[in-house]
Amino acid sequence: MSTAFQKDPRSRWLALSPTYLVIAIFMAIPLCIMIVISFLEQNVYGGVHPNFTLAAYQQILFERDFDDNLVFDPAYLIIIGRSLLLALVATLITIVIGFPVAYYIVRQPERRRNLLIFLVTIPFWTNLLIRTFAWLLILGRGGILDSPFKWVGLFGPDDSLGLLYTPFAVVLGLTYTYLPLMVLPIYASLEKLDFRLVEAAADLYSNKWSAIRYVVVPLTLPGIVAGAILVFIPCVGNFVTVDLLGGAKNLMLGSLVQFQFATARNWPFGSAVAVILLLFVVSNMLFYARINKGGSTQGHGS
Amino acid sequence: MADDHTNALEVRNVIKVYGGPAQGVTALDNVSLDIRHNEFFTLLGPSGCGKTTLLRLFAGFEEVTEGEIYLYGEEIEDLAPHERPVNTVFQHYALFPHMTVRDNIAFGLRRLGKPDSEIEKTVREMLGMVHMEDFGDRRPTQMSGGQMQRVALARALAPHPKVLLLDEPLSALDLKLRQAMRDELQRLQRETGITFVFVTHDQDEALSMSDRIAVMSNGEVQQIGGPVDIYKRPANRFVADFIGDTNLIDVSVGARTRSSTKFRTSGGVELAIKQTTEHAEGTDLSLNVRPENVLIAPVGKGKTDGTLVHKTFLGRTSIYTVQMKDGTELKTRYSNQEGRHHQTIDIGDKVGIDFAPNSIAVLTS
Numbered sequence: 001m002s003t004a005f006q007k008d009p010r011s012r013w014l015a016l017s018p019t020y021l022v023i024a025i026f027m028a029i030p031l032c033i034m035i036v037i038s039f040l041e042q043n044v045y046g047g048v049h050p051n052f053t054l055a056a057y058q059q060i061l062f063e064r065d066f067d068d069n070l071v072f073d074p075a076y077l078i079i080i081g082r083s084l085l086l087a088l089v090a091t092l093i094t095i096v097i098g099f100p101v102a103y104y105i106v107r108q109p110e111r112r113r114n115l116l117i118f119l120v121t122i123p124f125w126t127n128l129l130i131r132t133f134a135w136l137l138i139l140g141r142g143g144i145l146d147s148p149f150k151w152v153g154l155f156g157p158d159d160s161l162g163l164l165y166t167p168f169a170v171v172l173g174l175t176y177t178y179l180p181l182m183v184l185p186i187y188a189s190l191e192k193l194d195f196r197l198v199e200a201a202a203d204l205y206s207n208k209w210s211a212i213r214y215v216v217v218p219l220t221l222p223g224i225v226a227g228a229i230l231v232f233i234p235c236v237g238n239f240v241t242v243d244l245l246g247g248a249k250n251l252m253l254g255s256l257v258q259f260q261f262a263t264a265r266n267w268p269f270g271s272a273v274a275v276i277l278l279l280f281v282v283s284n285m286l287f288y289a290r291i292n293k294g295g296s297t298q299g300h301g302s
Numbered sequence: 303m304a305d306d307h308t309n310a311l312e313v314r315n316v317i318k319v320y321g322g323p324a325q326g327v328t329a330l331d332n333v334s335l336d337i338r339h340n341e342f343f344t345l346l347g348p349s350g351c352g353k354t355t356l357l358r359l360f361a362g363f364e365e366v367t368e369g370e371i372y373l374y375g376e377e378i379e380d381l382a383p384h385e386r387p388v389n390t391v392f393q394h395y396a397l398f399p400h401m402t403v404r405d406n407i408a409f410g411l412r413r414l415g416k417p418d419s420e421i422e423k424t425v426r427e428m429l430g431m432v433h434m435e436d437f438g439d440r441r442p443t444q445m446s447g448g449q450m451q452r453v454a455l456a457r458a459l460a461p462h463p464k465v466l467l468l469d470e471p472l473s474a475l476d477l478k479l480r481q482a483m484r485d486e487l488q489r490l491q492r493e494t495g496i497t498f499v500f501v502t503h504d505q506d507e508a509l510s511m512s513d514r515i516a517v518m519s520n521g522e523v524q525q526i527g528g529p530v531d532i533y534k535r536p537a538n539r540f541v542a543d544f545i546g547d548t549n550l551i552d553v554s555v556g557a558r559t560r561s562s563t564k565f566r567t568s569g570g571v572e573l574a575i576k577q578t579t580e581h582a583e584g585t586d587l588s589l590n591v592r593p594e595n596v597l598i599a600p601v602g603k604g605k606t607d608g609t610l611v612h613k614t615f616l617g618r619t620s621i622y623t624v625q626m627k628d629g630t631e632l633k634t635r636y637s638n639q640e641g642r643h644h645q646t647i648d649i650g651d652k653v654g655i656d657f658a659p660n661s662i663a664v665l666t667s
Binding site (some may be wrong): 201205207210218219 | 361382384394409413457461
């Protein structure tokens, strides 16, 4: 099919040029602008002054006290740490929920399988903001989860389980939001799995758990890793869910960036945080590429 | 293990129905058979006859609808596959692609919790047994079909199962390799002393390797016996037709004397055969004659006369098709050894048709 393109590198470049153009306009150039801004001076009225400075990066670790000395301030490191931790927890939970869901779906008859996969994607059809507000109604003071306790008289009118505005609520919201992104890639790699291998494992004295552990999971690892990256990265950068369900106490990286641009008017600092986030994402992708490469030499890459 | 008179597997009135009870498909219809300790037993039949279903019931991949299965006296039909001391060689090998050959072979032993030293020793033995010593660190994806087949055998034999189940293991190999693997399988069976249950639709495979064969069709066992038994004394038309080439002649019993019987074909040809029959005059029967037992004689010297209508040269042998007066065609097989007279007869020539003594089997069904 592509042999003609492979023979003549010039025509291949030509054929791919729209792709490169799109990548350049919508990705490379904005990225460069962001990186440049992160090294410029803040303009308190918005925008930047064109002077080179590392102040934005400094600000991540240090703070100026009253005497204008730089002192170490862990506030932003705590935010970064919290972001990574909550995103990691949400990712692990989506694996724990998503893998069995995908496994169940793939063992269904084909027609039922397609229906179930369609159902998994249904939440994407509704606006994320609305779906997150629904969680507010469920978790919030006097919400659905509180009401049974009120009815049986355990709660006074002002009592609540206090679920909203906690790390729990954030993880719940992130898990709920990104679960389909975990189910789909795992499903895709399970669908390619030869289930006769599971039969062979059972024949060779594996119970259900060891068959999954020693045969199914190793062979679907590329799908699990892909799902983990698809979930982890937007979790770190998410600000809608985090703001609504986490409140002011649970600030995460995404919210921090959004706050710097929209409210604090500190573009360089917002960009610097975004660059840090980007570096993290890229290192994740490299890790994935390595795992996937290992998988494909074994003849079952995703 | 058990003494020679013990049965490795006993199948008692097993019924297997796929799908619901209302519109289910019956794969096995009241099957009973015994497989003896340390024998090479073959389940032979056309596709859809239930032979693979029976094997999967032995392995535990399917559940019986009714009936019992005993493995060395122990009832096993309700056990999960991993609880049964039997192993399977799969038709498409089903080797684990993410593991080396060594890890594939060690897989069963590891799940059984054997100590590492024993695992290592057994794996080395198995690699030697299937002549794959140099392939221990390769992955199955880098190997040929024949090599994968050997690894699959080694993997299934490594835990030393009480019975080894083989599901058409040679069908994916090319002809030369297939024939080499036949000898190999027989050797492995003798060396290990493990009972082999082999599933195939290939009668040559069944006849050449087995101690005993169960011929199956439509979910029922048609006949169980040794290869010679099944070839020479088929129990019914299906077995006669399925095993080897044959001629089936529809006849009714005619006049009988003390030593011979006259059979009359539906077209009126009379065949006087030196063979007694207990069937009454007028009974409808089939005569089964193998092509090697149909002889071409000079005109008038055979049991009846006919015409040569077809010649097929097959190398070692030729098949000649002769037509009796009533239009029935009989195949006869002759060796192409140099200097045989019948090489000179041509299509259209009149010939006599004779049968080798005691070569005709009378079939009632």
